[in-house]
Amino acid sequence: MEAYKTKQKVVDRTLTVKLPKEFTNAEVEIIVAKRNKATPETKKKKLAALRKFKGIVKPPFYEPTEDEWYYQ
Incomplete structure (x- = not known):
C-alpha cells in the first residue's frame, strides 16, 4: 500500500485533494x-512531563560499559 499525506483547508465542508500522477x-x-491544535497549556504540560524523565531513560542504541553490565 502506498500512502500520500497532505494537509488541506476545508472550504464550505468541501475538501479537494489533487493526487500525484502515481495515483x-x-x-x-x-x-x-x-486535527486538534494543541493549546499552549497542553504543550507546557507535555514538555514538563518530558523534562521530568530527562536523564532517567538511556538514549537509543546505548551500549553499557562492562561495569554497568554486571550491575544489572
Whole structure:
C-alpha cells in the first residue's frame, strides 16, 4: 500500500485533494481525521512531563560499559 499525506483547508465542508500522477486510475481509501491544535497549556504540560524523565531513560542504541553490565 502506498500512502500520500497532505494537509488541506476545508472550504464550505468541501475538501479537494489533487493526487500525484502515481495515483492515476488507482483505487484509493480515504480517511479524514480532524486535527486538534494543541493549546499552549497542553504543550507546557507535555514538555514538563518530558523534562521530568530527562536523564532517567538511556538514549537509543546505548551500549553499557562492562561495569554497568554486571550491575544489572
